[in-house]
Amino acid sequence: MGEVYLADDSKLGRRVAIKMLPESFLRDAEAKKRMLREARAVAAMDHPNVCTIHEVGEYEGRVVVDGERDELRLVY
Numbered sequence: 001m002g003e004v005y006l007a008d009d010s011k012l013g014r015r016v017a018i019k020m021l022p023e024s025f026l027r028d029a030e031a032k033k034r035m036l037r038e039a040r041a042v043a044a045m046d047h048p049n050v051c052t053i054h055e056v057g058e059y060e061g062r063v064v065v066d067g068e069r070d071e072l073r074l075v076y
Contacts, residue, residue: 002035006069014069016054021063035063042067 002019009016025031036056043053051068058064 002065009066017051017067017069019065019067020059023062026061032063035065039063039065 002021005018005020007016007018008014021031021035039053039056042050043056051070053065053067055066056064057066
C-alpha cells in the first residue's frame, strides 16, 4: 500500500525511493499503524533481496518511508 517516488537525497548525495501513504488514507489511523508496522518489519531484515530503510516519518499527515533505491529490489 502506498505511492513510491524516486528522489535525490541532497544531504547524502544519493538516489532514494520514498514511499508515502496515499492521501485517501489521511484519516485512517489503522492504515498509518499498518504502514509503520510494515516499515519496522522491513527495517529489521538483512537480506540481499530487500531494500534498506533509511528513515520513517510523517509529512503533512502522511506516513513517509525513505529507503534504498534499486529498481530490481523495490521491496518495502
